[in-house]
Amino acid sequence: MSVPLPFRYRTVEAGVPIRCAVGGEGPPVLLLHGYPQTHVIWHAVAPLLAERFTVVAADLRGYGDSGKPAPTNGDTEYAKRTMAADQVDVMAELGFDRFAVAGHDRGGRVAHRMALDRPDAVRALAVLDIVPTRHAFACADRDFATGYWHWFFLTAGHGIPERMIGADPEFWIRARMTSRHAGGTPFDPAAMAEYVRCFDEASIAASCADYRAAATIDLEHDEADAGRLLEVPVRALWGERSFVGRNYDVLDVWRGYAADVTGRALPSDHYLPEEAPAEVAAELTRFFG
Numbered sequence: 001m002s003v004p005l006p007f008r009y010r011t012v013e014a015g016v017p018i019r020c021a022v023g024g025e026g027p028p029v030l031l032l033h034g035y036p037q038t039h040v041i042w043h044a045v046a047p048l049l050a051e052r053f054t055v056v057a058a059d060l061r062g063y064g065d066s067g068k069p070a071p072t073n074g075d076t077e078y079a080k081r082t083m084a085a086d087q088v089d090v091m092a093e094l095g096f097d098r099f100a101v102a103g104h105d106r107g108g109r110v111a112h113r114m115a116l117d118r119p120d121a122v123r124a125l126a127v128l129d130i131v132p133t134r135h136a137f138a139c140a141d142r143d144f145a146t147g148y149w150h151w152f153f154l155t156a157g158h159g160i161p162e163r164m165i166g167a168d169p170e171f172w173i174r175a176r177m178t179s180r181h182a183g184g185t186p187f188d189p190a191a192m193a194e195y196v197r198c199f200d201e202a203s204i205a206a207s208c209a210d211y212r213a214a215a216t217i218d219l220e221h222d223e224a225d226a227g228r229l230l231e232v233p234v235r236a237l238w239g240e241r242s243f244v245g246r247n248y249d250v251l252d253v254w255r256g257y258a259a260d261v262t263g264r265a266l267p268s269d270h271y272l273p274e275e276a277p278a279e280v281a282a283e284l285t286r287f288f289g
Contacts, residue, residue: 005039005046005057014068014089016083020058024050028096030056030087034105035207037171038064040194041104042238043283044185044277053287056094060110061086064198064205071209075192078185080133084114088121100128100288103272106210109133111281112210113218115232116225122198124288126235128272129279131245131253133214134222147243150176162201169204170196177271181243184268184275191274229259235287236263237280242270262287 005029006024011240021039033041038174039057049055055119061083069077076082091099100123103111108127115122130136136144145152154161156280175194177187238245245265255259266283268275 005043007046007050007055007057009096012093013118014020014043014086014093016061016069016086018058018061018067018090019065019092020056020085021046022054022056022088022094024053024055026053027092027288028091028099029053029055029103029284030091030099030111031055032060032087032101032103032110032240033057033063034103034107035063035210036176036199037105037195038198040064040191041271041273042192043088043188043274045273045281048281049288052289053100054096054134056091056096056099058087058090059198060107060210062138062210063203064169068202068206070202071205074217075209075213076217078206078213079221080110080113080213081117081221083110083210084117088118090116091121097121098123100124100126102128102187102288103127104282105130105270109214109218112230113221115216115230115234116228119231121218124233124235125230125258126237126287127254128237129242129248129270131244131248132222132257134226135253137215137219141142143247149211149213149248151211154208155215157212162204165204165208166201169199173199180242180270180273182269185277187271187274230257231259233248233287234258234262235258235283236261237283238263238265239270239272239275240270241268244270252253 007021
């Protein structure tokens with residue numbers, strides 16, 4: 001693979017400096033990554049999409065080479081509303097006032113909030129291997145607590161997860177990712193090395209704040225929007241071997257949050273853009289086209 005992507009790179013001043021790669025021509029598409037990755041998770045998908053679209057693959061605030069402000073009480077710096085606003089500002093700075101967005105994992109949660117807050121900017125939304133945060137917490141059970149235990153670990157206060165992860169961040173990243181991979185394309189060693197490079201002390205602190213925000217201020221925002229359906233078309237994709245695929249009726253869940261929902265399972269576990277890149281690219285090309 002090519003690290004960084006074979007695109008033009010820019011750092012755009014939004015709420016914080018946001019690092020992004022831009023390539024291709026055509027209608028604009030924004031790609032957002034999950035935890036603990038960077039925009040590089042799209043390394044096999046983005047070049048395929050760039051044959052039809054102008055692709056912007058961005059690092060979320062707190063991740064990759066984007067700005068990583070130190071969390072404060074309340075973790076408002078990492079509310080999904082704030083993270084979504086960053087990316088809308090990036091797209092506007094690049095000349096795109098309206099665009100399609102695809103988000104995997106944490107990026108999907110940012111993209112969901114973006115579509116709620118800025119339906120004028122988002123023309124279509126693809127969410128990869130998630131159900132809405134509000135639903136996940138409301139329906140949490142023993143399987144969720146054991147399968148998604150990191151959600152609770154990362155929200156712990158008093159510097160506990162930061163200190164423990166910081167003792168061996170490479171082990172943490174490799175363990176998290178390999179435990180949620182089942183067949184399909186193997187992780188590219190260069191991509192894994194990039195995730196490790198970017199997971200510094202500031203990113204560890206920021207990503208913990210991201211998860212704490214999901215359990216606090218994000219839920220407040222989600223409760224305020226309870227019952228409000230997304231108006232943009234939504235394409236939900238998930239791994240047939242993933243926790244999401246095994247534990248939820250994904251389309252039924254999303255139809256409680258959006259008026260126009262389609263989707264299907266792909267042959268992977270959690271990391272769809274890396275495990276099933278050809279299938280993801282084909283799905284997004286059809287949906288965004």
